[in-house]
Every structure is written in C-alpha cells, then in structure tokens.
Amino acid sequence: MNLTLKVWRQQDTKSSGKFVSYPVQGVTPDMSFLEMLDLLNENLQAKGEAPVAFDHDCREGICGMCGFLINGVAHGGHRGTTVCQLSMRFFKDGDSLTLEPWRAKAFPVLRDLAVDRSAFDRIIQAGGFITAPTGVAPDARAILVPKEDADRAMDAAACIGCGACVAACPNAAAMLFTAAKITHLNSLPQGQPQRDQRTVDMTEAMSNELFGSCTNHGECEAVCPKKIPIEFIGRMNRDLIHATLHHHGK
Amino acid sequence: MLDSKIPSGPIEEKWERSRFEMKLVNPANRRKHTVIIVGSGLAGASAAASLGQQGYNVHCFCFQDSPRRAHSIAAQGGINAAKNYRNDGDSIHRLFYDTVKGGDFRSREANVFRLAQISVNIIDQCVAQGVPFAREYGGLLDTRSFGGVQVSRTFYARGQTGQQLLLGAYQALEEQIATGSVKMHTRSEMLDLVIVNGKARGVVTRNLLTGAIESFSADVVVLATGGYGNVFYLSTNAKGCNTTAIWRAHRRGAYFGNPCFTQIHPTCIPVSNENQSKLTLMSESLRNDGRVWVPKKKGDTRPPTQIQEDERDYYLEQRYPSFGNLVPRDVASRNAKEVCDDGRGVGPGGMGVYLDFADAIRRMGESVVREKYGNLFDMYEEITGENAYKSPMRIYPAVHYTMGGLWVDYQLMSTIPGLFVAGEANFSDHGANRLGASALMQGLADGYFILPYTIPNYIASNSLEKVDTSHPAFATVKEDVNKRIAKLIGIQGKRTVDSFHKELGKLIWENCGMARSADGLRSNLQKIPALREEFWNNLRIIGTGEELNQSLEKAGRVADFLELGELMCLDALEREESCGGHFRVESQTPDGEALRNDERFSFVSAWEWKGEGDQWELHQEPLTFEHVHLAQRSYK
Numbered sequence A: 001m002n003l004t005l006k007v008w009r010q011q012d013t014k015s016s017g018k019f020v021s022y023p024v025q026g027v028t029p030d031m032s033f034l035e036m037l038d039l040l041n042e043n044l045q046a047k048g049e050a051p052v053a054f055d056h057d058c059r060e061g062i063c064g065m066c067g068f069l070i071n072g073v074a075h076g077g078h079r080g081t082t083v084c085q086l087s088m089r090f091f092k093d094g095d096s097l098t099l100e101p102w103r104a105k106a107f108p109v110l111r112d113l114a115v116d117r118s119a120f121d122r123i124i125q126a127g128g129f130i131t132a133p134t135g136v137a138p139d140a141r142a143i144l145v146p147k148e149d150a151d152r153a154m155d156a157a158a159c160i161g162c163g164a165c166v167a168a169c170p171n172a173a174a175m176l177f178t179a180a181k182i183t184h185l186n187s188l189p190q191g192q193p194q195r196d197q198r199t200v201d202m203t204e205a206m207s208n209e210l211f212g213s214c215t216n217h218g219e220c221e222a223v224c225p226k227k228i229p230i231e232f233i234g235r236m237n238r239d240l241i242h243a244t245l246h247h248h249g250k
Numbered sequence B: 001m002l003d004s005k006i007p008s009g010p011i012e013e014k015w016e017r018s019r020f021e022m023k024l025v026n027p028a029n030r031r032k033h034t035v036i037i038v039g040s041g042l043a044g045a046s047a048a049a050s051l052g053q054q055g056y057n058v059h060c061f062c063f064q065d066s067p068r069r070a071h072s073i074a075a076q077g078g079i080n081a082a083k084n085y086r087n088d089g090d091s092i093h094r095l096f097y098d099t100v101k102g103g104d105f106r107s108r109e110a111n112v113f114r115l116a117q118i119s120v121n122i123i124d125q126c127v128a129q130g131v132p133f134a135r136e137y138g139g140l141l142d143t144r145s146f147g148g149v150q151v152s153r154t155f156y157a158r159g160q161t162g163q164q165l166l167l168g169a170y171q172a173l174e175e176q177i178a179t180g181s182v183k184m185h186t187r188s189e190m191l192d193l194v195i196v197n198g199k200a201r202g203v204v205t206r207n208l209l210t211g212a213i214e215s216f217s218a219d220v221v222v223l224a225t226g227g228y229g230n231v232f233y234l235s236t237n238a239k240g241c242n243t244t245a246i247w248r249a250h251r252r253g254a255y256f257g258n259p260c261f262t263q264i265h266p267t268c269i270p271v272s273n274e275n276q277s278k279l280t281l282m283s284e285s286l287r288n289d290g291r292v293w294v295p296k297k298k299g300d301t302r303p304p305t306q307i308q309e310d311e312r313d314y315y316l317e318q319r320y321p322s323f324g325n326l327v328p329r330d331v332a333s334r335n336a337k338e339v340c341d342d343g344r345g346v347g348p349g350g351m352g353v354y355l356d357f358a359d360a361i362r363r364m365g366e367s368v369v370r371e372k373y374g375n376l377f378d379m380y381e382e383i384t385g386e387n388a389y390k391s392p393m394r395i396y397p398a399v400h401y402t403m404g405g406l407w408v409d410y411q412l413m414s415t416i417p418g419l420f421v422a423g424e425a426n427f428s429d430h431g432a433n434r435l436g437a438s439a440l441m442q443g444l445a446d447g448y449f450i451l452p453y454t455i456p457n458y459i460a461s462n463s464l465e466k467v468d469t470s471h472p473a474f475a476t477v478k479e480d481v482n483k484r485i486a487k488l489i490g491i492q493g494k495r496t497v498d499s500f501h502k503e504l505g506k507l508i509w510e511n512c513g514m515a516r517s518a519d520g521l522r523s524n525l526q527k528i529p530a531l532r533e534e535f536w537n538n539l540r541i542i543g544t545g546e547e548l549n550q551s552l553e554k555a556g557r558v559a560d561f562l563e564l565g566e567l568m569c570l571d572a573l574e575r576e577e578s579c580g581g582h583f584r585v586e587s588q589t590p591d592g593e594a595l596r597n598d599e600r601f602s603f604v605s606a607w608e609w610k611g612e613g614d615q616w617e618l619h620q621e622p623l624t625f626e627h628v629h630l631a632q633r634s635y636k
Helices: A033-046 A118-127 A147-157 A164-168 A175-186 A195-208 A219-223 A231-246 B011-021 B042-054 B092-102 B109-129 B161-179 B244-251 B284-288 B315-319 B329-341 B358-364 B366-384 B439-461 B472-490 B497-511 B518-538 B550-574
Strands: A003-009 A018-024 A096-100 A109-111 B034-038 B057-061 B182-185 B188-196 B199-207 B213-217 B220-223 B262-268 B291-295 B353-356 B393-402 B419-421 B603-608 B617-622
Touching: A018 A033, A033 B497, A118 A175, A118 A195, A118 B161, A147 A175, A147 B161, A164 A175, A164 A219, A175 A195, A175 A219, A175 A231, A195 A231, B011 B109, B034 B042, B034 B199, B042 B057, B042 B161, B042 B182, B042 B439, B057 B188, B092 B109, B109 B161, B109 B439, B161 B182, B161 B439, B188 B213, B188 B244, B188 B472, B188 B550, B199 B220, B199 B472, B213 B472, B220 B244, B220 B439, B244 B419, B244 B550, B262 B284, B262 B329, B284 B366, B291 B315, B291 B329, B315 B329, B329 B353, B329 B393, B358 B366, B419 B439, B472 B550, B497 B518, B497 B550, B518 B550, B550 B603
Parallel strands: A003 A096, B034 B057, B034 B220, B057 B182, B220 B419
Antiparallel strands: A003 A018, B188 B199, B199 B213, B262 B393, B291 B353, B353 B393, B603 B617
16 A cells, blocks of 8 residues: 655754655555654665664663654554554555654654653653662562452453653643552551552652643543543542541642 | 582572562662663563652663563463462462473572562562453453463453553553653663673663763663564564663673574464565464364365365374463474474465464353454454454464563572563573463563562662763763764765565574574574674665664664574574474474473573673573472373
C-alpha cells in the first residue's frame, strides 16, 4: 500500500518546527508502524535528506521508549498497543497520516518526534521506591501478600512510562503515571512504612514539573498501552487526602 | 596463563571465605572513590544502587532516555532461585548442577555455585523492594517450571518479570540519584575506555543530544552493557543493544571470552517480511503448557485444526520423553530447525512449528490459560493477527542471548585491572547454553551481591593515584573518538548503515547460527572483512556529529559488529566440537545431538586483540569439573 505521512520536523528544542509531507510506497500489512518509518528513513537517506528522529528501543511494547501521535491519537489509538507494536494491517492504501510528538510543556521536543521525558524520572526520585538497601531483606516467604493486593500492585506496576497519558490529557496531567506507581507500592505490605510520605512527595513533584491536574476526561486510560485504569487516580487522591489529614498537614 | 582467581577450598565455602578475605573501605573514605557504571539494566542499575547505598561516588551511564528502558525490561518468563519452597527436591546443589549441565560443561564450577547460592538472596531482596511477584491465594509466592529442569523454581511477575525486576532496581537507583550518591547520565553512549598506567581509569562518552564528546575519570569502571545478539541484525534484542562498550574495551586489552557462544531461543514469532527490524520472543514458560508439533507429512499446508492427532509429529515429546517440551533452549531450537529443513515446517516459507494450547485449554479451561499467559497471547495476536486460543501459535528460533562476552575472573574483573564486567556483557556462568530464567538471576547476582564486595576489595588493595580528566591519556582517547566520528561522517558513500547491518546479519545467521560448518565459517572469514572494507568506503551518513544523529549512532555500533562478527566466526572455527548452542555439523552423535570433545576443548577461549588488521591471539582457561561429572548431556 502507499501512504502519505505528514511528519513534524524540528531540528532541536530551540528551533521551531513544521509539518513536512512524505509519500511512502510499498508498505506491506505485516510491517510494524516503526518498520514503515524505517522504510521512509531509508528512502530519505538515499535522497540525501535527514531521516526522521524518533525514540524506540525494544520494539516489543515494554521499554516505553517509543511513542508519538498518529492523527492526534497517542500510539495510534489501537487499544493496548504501543506504536512499535502497531501493525500496518490496520491501515489502508491511500491513508494520510499526521505524525507529531507528545505535546506537553513538561515534555520538551528534542528533535522531530523525540521528546524529553526526564520529568517522569524525577517524580520517581521523589518517592517512587521502597527503601530496602541491598542485603537487609528477610526471607521472601516471611511477607505474605494477599493475591488480590499482589494482582492490583502488578496491574499498576505494568506502566511502561511512555508518556501517552500525558500526551492524551487535555491538561497534560501526569496523574495516571504517578497514580500507577503509588498504587503499586501502596498496595503492598512492604510499601506501608513510606506510604504517606511517598504519596505527598510524588504528587508534589508532579505539580512542580509543569504537569496539569486531572479533570476526569479519561483520555489517559483510553490510550494507555498497558490499560492502566483511571480508578488508580481515585486511589491516589484518597491516599493523598489520608496522608495530608493524618500525618503531613501542610 | 589466565588466572581466574578461584578461591581454594570446598566449593560450598569459596564465596563465603573470599568475602571474609576481601579488604574493606572505611565508610568515611568511600565518597572519595568514584565508580563509573556503564549500562543501567539489571546488573548496572543494581550495582549502581548498591554502591551508592554504600557511600561511593557513582556515575551511571545509559544511551536511552531513562535507566528504566534498559533491555532487561523485556525478559518475560522469570527468575530462578533455589528456594525449594515447593519441597520438590530443589537445592543450591541442584540449581548448580542443572546450570553446569545445561551449559554443556563449558562454565566455571565455582562461579556457578556462587550464583546458585546467591539466587536465594535475590528473591528476598526483590520482594523487600516491592517487586510484585505472582502470589497464590494464601499469599505465598508462586513458582513455575522452566526448560532444562525438573523442579519448579522460577519466580515470576506475569509475563513481565524482567520489567518488574528492572523497575525494582531502577527505583532503588532513582532513590540514590535523589540523595546525590549516584549521578545519572542518560542519552550518553560510552565510545572508549581510558587506561592510565595499566589500569582502567575512565571513559569517553558522546552526549547523544548535542554530540559533545566528554570524559569522566574514576577509580573503577564497570561495563554492564548487555549482549551482542544484534550482530545478527534480526534478534530479540532491543534495537539499541550493541557491543561497542565491550568491543572498545577489548581493543584496549580486555580479552573476549567464548564469542561464538550465542543462544538461539526456540519460541519466537517467525520472520514475516523483508523489512522486519526485530524478532519477538514468546516466553519459554509457554512450553510448560503448550505442545510443540509439525505435520508428519512434508509440505502439508492444511490449517492446523484439520490435521488429525495421528498425522501430527510431537517431535520433542517423542524424542525426549523425560523432558518433552521442556528440553533446554539449544536442543529445542536445533530440533525445530531440523524439522523445518526436512520440509515439514509450517506457515509462510515453512519456517515455523506449532505451539499448541488446545490440550491445556481442555485441561485447565481457557480462563486459567488466560491468567497465566494472557499478555503473551495478546502480544501474539497484535503482531500476527491470529488468536492463539483458537489455533496454535507458530514459532521459530531467533537469536536471543550471548553467553560469550568479556572474560572475567572470579571477582568479575577483566584482564584490564580496574575494569569489571557484569551481566550479559561478561562471559561467565552460562557456559555454552543458558537455561531459561537464569539471565535475570545472573544480572542481579553480579550487581547486588558480587560487585559490591569485589569493587571495594579492588579499591582497598590497590594504591590508586589521583587521576582526573586533565591527564593526557584522556586527551589522546578523546582525539581517537573524534577522529573516528569524523571518519564515519566523511565517507559520504552510497549505502545506509542498515543495509550493511542486514548484510552482516545474514552472513552470521547463515554460517554462525544454529549450525556451523568449517566451510561456512571460512567463507565468512573472507566475506566479513570485505564487507567491513566496503563499509568504511561506501557508507553514507546524513547530518553532522554535533546534533542528535541516530544514523551516526548506529554506524559506530555496526562498525564494531563488523569486527566482532569476524572474531565470532574465528572462535567457532577453532572450536572443533559441538557444545550447547555451538553446533558444529562435523561433531554430532549418531542421533544428531551435540558431541563435545572434552579432551581438546574443555577450556574457555579468551581472545586477545593484537591490533588493526592483525590476527587475534587465543588464550585458554582450562575448565575442570570436580563436582559435576562430565557426561554427554541427555534429556531423553
């Protein structure tokens, strides 16, 4: 099949960008979306033009490195799929596709489709961990975790930190990302000692990074490649109220 | 002669004794010592976090935008530990035995025993960090079986065990970054090693956003940069995985151990198109419940559901009744290749075999199968568009892991003093074949529990003069790096990096893949240098070195693969025996199994770089087996 891509081209963070149209020919349905972009890049380079920069690594939907908007939808809108796993069989001959980077103040564009997501790392630094220095652990069987809690922790921990939730949110909120980590750690017995501090510190870090707040649009859950439910934001808010009222009234 | 520095005494006491004998660094002095860690996967992140906790001044580097992206994240199935929670006969000794045997007697007994001992601490550590391992209804940890063993010792977090273990280490690392003990350098690629007075004292890196070439000095350098499976172009590795860090260190004097020992994983989604950029693994855990088969008749193109039970060849169950579908990876892969070469493969091109869950669904119900493997079935459907609950998956072997890597001693130090190598980047522990769920175990053993002892011991036992980046050695290496980048950009030929990479990958896959012959290897030893020559004369990179330039990044990596590929073939040619994943067609048993030659080849090959255009020199580390009886591996 033949496609037309309108791709956001931007040299670096300081430069302004623009859309540039490229035809791509000979796309087959068994290619992945990024393989289609590889094809575009091979053609661009053959013509002496700079290839389109985009972040990617594992190409199996787990590292969280890839992601951009396809026709305005994060990861292309195929439920539960990152753009690296998006198959070209969902597109048809003659399609015109607009590709642009995540749009959020907290995620500056680095070049073309690649953005800076280091704000996510800083949210984790604020409290997204359980302090357990190497070597002090009791036997793993000493800590019993009810299956329901372990399953919820795993559902939340499945987040790959790709940033689609932020890109999809009209407020560019990072609440689904933050809530997923808080739900993972706060659901486990090991996470209880730091529960309140973690919740307060991580939500504060989130606000400091120029992310907006949740106003219940639900766009984040709709595009999340790991189907993290918005319910976790409710849990985070409940934990935050608890922490603020009972321990850390500021 | 290579000194592996294996401590004397009974194998059970070697690690305990050497830990006691190791020198310590006073807590107040630790922050005066800098440790550079390149790589932020399981080995790198766990080492960086642990050394940061101890009080060292740590610099950690990764080429991705965050340490959480490292490719350990993609490991699916699980992590082994000799906990014997199942009361099914497991023990440290049995994990040790299984690993040495699984590696086809080409690993070091002492290292493997230590790995088995440490395995139990890893699970404890990870649970304490909040890794959400699968639980049973009583709240206890669940386990499952994996290939090559008969006990249930694999702990898992759905099909995302690597992700959860990495996030545990990543979170511990971020905690240290917040305290200031670790400085993280993301989007930074190590391009060379700096040696001062014979010791590793720093690295030269490229900032991938700005192109700035930067130097960093340290007392110790750790390479935890993963494996080199991408030399095959198509592999299950992430696109960025590369050999550059270890290859540059090799060129600076670190010996390369067993480069030809690569693992071809049996359960991957078959190649479907010419433009394919990577292969996707389906966790080996699927073989617990899935049955592998092909039609008995050659060229049978009927849909699998129309092929009756008596027309199917469950070749693994037939040939290996005691292990069945759970034979080790090398055996499963080789058998898949054989039935496909015999014309009985399925799917487009006939390069595939079925992995069938119909029996498991009948036995346990679809909901239980979904609970255990749901995400893998989803992934399969996303990629192939086929529903594996309704018809069997199609799988074919793909390059997955490299057992070879930089040679290290028992302390995980390379032949360059002060240069330590951890995780998949080193050669240790897995011999000629790695058992499933052992990579995560080894990465975390190295990072959490071995380096935090052996690095302080090195610092305390050596008088390390103060060296900073103003030392002339740094300027020299920096210039080498700059020259090389200028050279790559200056070629201005006609071909893209990927076209060279694909051509190299095909050569290695065909002649140094699942079956290797002297003729094929000799032909590669002609073709690879010729391809390298063309690369350096006909490559075209668009853009400059002073910007984000992904083609330039790839070019540097492919240039190193073009050298490593030659060494792999040379190593495979020299080793005139079959062992584990290294199958020389000239050396097989009458029924087609790998035939070792212990008299001639019971050693680790450690290759020394002798300079551009010169041959490598082979050094041997003899392997002796005092605890596991040398035997022809049998899974029948």
